[in-house]
Amino acid sequence: MNRLLIEHTEGLYGRVSIQGAKNSALPILTATLLCDDVCVIENCPNLSDVDVTLDILSSLGAKVFKDRNNVTIDSSRANRHRISKSMMAKMRASILFLGAVASKMGEVELCLPGGCKLGPRPIDWHIEALSKMGLNVSCNCNGKLYCKVEEKFNGAEINLPLPSVGATENIILAAVLAKGKTIINNAAREPEICDLCDFLSKCGAKITGAGENQIEIVGVNKLCGTKHKVIPDRIVATTFLAATAMVGGNVKLENIVSEHIKIIIDILRQIGCTVNATFNTVQILSDKKLKAQGEVITEPYPGFPTDAQALFMAISTVSKGISVFVENIFKNRYKHVDELLKLGANIKALDRIAVVTGVKELRGNCLNAKDLRGAAALVIAAMTAKGSSILTGAEYLDRGYENFESNFKKLGAKIKRI
Numbered sequence: 143m144n145r146l147l148i149e150h151t152e153g154l155y156g157r158v159s160i161q162g163a164k165n166s167a168l169p170i171l172t173a174t175l176l177c178d179d180v181c182v183i184e185n186c187p188n189l190s191d192v193d194v195t196l197d198i199l200s201s202l203g204a205k206v207f208k209d210r211n212n213v214t215i216d217s218s219r220a221n222r223h224r225i226s227k228s229m230m231a232k233m234r235a236s237i238l239f240l241g242a243v244a245s246k247m248g249e250v251e252l253c254l255p256g257g258c259k260l261g262p263r264p265i266d267w268h269i270e271a272l273s274k275m276g277l278n279v280s281c282n283c284n285g286k287l288y289c290k291v292e293e294k295f296n297g298a299e300i301n302l303p304l305p306s307v308g309a310t311e312n313i314i315l316a317a318v319l320a321k322g323k324t325i326i327n328n329a330a331r332e333p334e335i336c337d338l339c340d341f342l343s344k345c346g347a348k349i350t351g352a353g354e355n356q357i358e359i360v361g362v363n364k365l366c367g368t369k370h371k372v373i374p375d376r377i378v379a380t381t382f383l384a385a386t387a388m389v390g391g392n393v394k395l396e397n398i399v400s401e402h403i404k405i406i407i408d409i410l411r412q413i414g415c416t417v418n419a420t421f422n423t424v425q426i427l428s429d430k431k432l433k434a435q436g437e438v439i440t441e442p443y444p445g446f447p448t449d450a451q452a453l454f455m456a457i458s459t460v461s462k463g464i465s466v467f468v469e470n471i472f473k474n475r476y477k478h479v480d481e482l483l484k485l486g487a488n489i490k491a492l493d494r495i496a497v498v499t500g501v502k503e504l505r506g507n508c509l510n511a512k513d514l515r516g517a518a519a520l521v522i523a524a525m526t527a528k529g530s531s532i533l534t535g536a537e538y539l540d541r542g543y544e545n546f547e548s549n550f551k552k553l554g555a556k557i558k559r560i
Contacts, residue, residue: 146533146547148524149556150506153391156553160379160398161187161544162211162372166337168235169311170372171195173338174215175204175242176319177345179367183213186372190540194232198225198239216367223247227286230255233541237265237308240289241316244277249290267302267309272316274298275324297322297361305330305442310357311338318347320361329357332443333402337373344368376402377449377515378543383407383426384453385522385550387415388460390430393553400424405446409435409454413461434463434500440471452478452519458498459487460526467496478516481509485527503528511535514542521546525555532560 162185172195174181186192188211196206196213203220206213223243230236230253243250254265269279269287275295280288295316302309310330317324329335331353339352345365351357379398386393387410400407400419407417407424413435416427435458440448448471458465459482469475479491485504490497506529511517517538524531536559539546547557 144535144537145560146521146536147530147558147560148506148521148533149530150528151389151525151555154386154389154393154550154553154555155391157394157396158382158549158553159396160374160382161185163187163334163337163375164189164191164542165307165332165375165377166334166372167192168195169238169315169334169338170341170370171199171213171215172235172238172242173315173342175199175202175217175220175239175246176315177365177367178218180214180216181345181367182369183215184211184369184371186211186213187375187544189542189544190537191233191235191542194229195235198229198236201225201229202243217246220246223249223251225250225252227253235308237268238311238315240268240287241272241312244272244289244291245295245316245319248293251286251288253287254285267306268312271300271302271309271313274300275313275316275320277316295320295361297324297359299325300327302326302328304328305355307332307335310335314338314342314349314357314359317359317361318342318349318365319363320359322361324359324361326357326359327355329355330442331355333373333376333399341368341370344370374398374402377447379403379424380406380447380450381453381518381522381543383410383417383424384450384457385525385555386426387413387428387432388430388457388522389525389555390428391554392425392427394423394425396423398422398424405444406450409438409446413457430460432457432461434458434461435465437466437468439468442471448472448475449515451475452515453522455479455489455496455498456482456519456523458500459485459489459504459523460502461500463500465498465500467498469494469496477512478519481511481516481520482523484509485523485531487523505529506531509533511538514538518543521557525557
């Protein structure tokens with residue numbers, strides 16, 4: 143059941159409520175390991191990556207109870223420090239347990255993480271930063287890391303080469319219970335970073351500067367339990383907006399922070415869509431008469447998100463004119479290009495640059511998804527294409543989208559898992 147049958151769709155219409163953010167939920171769930179009492183995480187999306195995170199927490203000794211979109215976690219008696227290779231291999235975000243487990247247990251044994259293969263994403267910055275805070279790291283030839291802290295992490299001033307989301311999160315997880323003050327310069331500014339810091343602050347952490355270039359954390363002796371609601375997923379929202387822009391129709395998104403996707407809204411208006419936004423709703427109307435996007439450059443937040451690059455490349459395949467994409471975040475994030483070409487797209491890609499010339503129409507074909515956001519882009523392109531398409535690799539969608547097919551079917555899409 144990892145294939146989708148997608149047929150030509152004449153417009154999307156209706157309302158959709160946006161799920162909790164995957165990229166908030168994973169670090170927040172990891173952070174519950176640091177708390178001495180029960181935490182309740184609300185609006186937690188039902189995703190395979192979330193299940194992996196909960197399995198890791200359970201393997202470390204935490205008590206986990208999941209009820210739909212609410213997760214209750216008691217990590218007060220968690221006392222294990224080893225994470226299996228099979229668990230680490232299932233997702234990239236598993237590396238966040240490096241800082242959390244080392245902080246909680248004083249040591250951690252794990253392997254290099256897995257996840258979507260988007261090119262080199264070294265964890266050197268994570269290790270270098272935590273080493274500066276007192277983490278001793280050794281690695282064997284099989285990629286297994288043995289890490290230990292003498293008593294507790296020590297506060298430090300850390301200068302990140304780039305505003306890495308994962309490295310920023312790992313430093314925060316290590317710093318909240320460290321001795322003294324930690325300063326992160328060139329910190330990531332994503333809303334998901336702010337959500338993690340909001341959760342930890344509710345637990346008693348002392349954090350200032352979240353959402354800015356410099357974050358300051360003063361370590362505390364312990365963290366208490368709390369209740370926290372995960373923010374809406376801006377990339378899921380972007381997916382529905384991109385799909386409606388390309389397929390046409392009238393869709394209203396609810397349970398969304400529109401400020402988080404301001405750059406997306408601006409581009410959609412520029413290419414010919416009507417977008418009406420309030421604080422927590424976004425409505426898009428599209429007649430499919432789209433203009434080329436010009437130059438799209440992926441950048442750290444608040445710039446254009448790399449996770450939206452494939453989605454907007456799909457749009458550009460049927461937009462009038464030429465669009466140029468520059469991928470600055472990940473080197474190997476054009477795996478969807480060959481699949482879009484199968485649909486009849488006109489794309490020339492070399493290294494980090496892709497030039498897309500819009501065509502009159504796409505035609506259905508057999509497609510193979512190779513990563514999460516590429517899979518979503520292929521689905522919306524296939525909805526526009528004449529005839530039907532079969533997408534292999536639908537399991538990638540389960541990593542980031544809750545009820546992907548059913549939510550689109552409610553809007554009128556002709557899609558089903560086979």
